[in-house]
Ligand SMILES: Nc1ncnc2c1ncn2[C@@H]1O[C@H](COP(=O)(O)OP(=O)(O)OP(=O)(O)O)[C@@H](O)[C@H]1O
């Protein structure tokens with residue numbers, strides 16, 4: 032008999048706990064996200080949304096509980112393997128964009144590929160293609176401080192996409208831009224989600240924001256509640 036070892040889910044969290052300085056931010060989070068899913072996590076400021084995304088994004092370790100990304104148990108991986116998995120599988124759109132001010136738009140987009148050891152020629156090609164695809168080629172040589180908030184957001188999303196990730200984590204991507212730009216951004220994410228089957232976990236503080244999600248949660252008292 033052939034033994035198949037299918038990846039059940041892209042993200043699997045089991046009973047994840049995290050405390051900072053004595054306060055329990057996450058108190059037993061369970062979450063399963065499969066290919067092509069678009070999941071929202073809504074919660075008040077301080078509820079632990081960024082903490083949760085950092086744990087999924089392998090930027091923080093939980094105090095207790097298990098994290099599996101692409102079927103791999105994170106606690107079993109060494110630092111190098113963990114970084115490699117993060118660079119290959121995950122695109123992160125940070126709450127405050129985290130564009131590097133001393134790098135141009137094009138260089139910012141190239142950055143995840145540079146960290147992953149991709150050759151300059153290939154990096155440039157891929158970054159330019161994406162900028163073209165999103166109609167933002169004219170911004171390539173600009174520095175982040177000269178961009179509008181909406182432009183920064185879109186560049187941050189393009190940067191999260193450049194390594195062809197299976198998972199995109201978007202931390203309050205619509206919090207600091209106007210309604211029109213928010214809708215543009217959400218439809219951009221939805222397009223990526225449906226066309227490439229990328230799994231998306233998006234956070235927002237807005238309990239009522241309409242989102243094209245496949246599943247919605249509220250993060251409250253350190254736990255995820257389905258809505
Ligand atoms: N590195 C840290 N050290 C100490 N406390 C932290 C750290 N990171 C987060 N916290 C605390 O954990 C709690 C949850 O923070 P987190 O950033 O996850 O909330 P959030 O839901 O993302 O909030 P917001 O919507 O304001 O971004 C907060 O009380 C915060 O002060």
Ligand SMILES: [Mg+2]
Nearest residue numbers: 080081126202
């Ligand atoms: Mg946050």
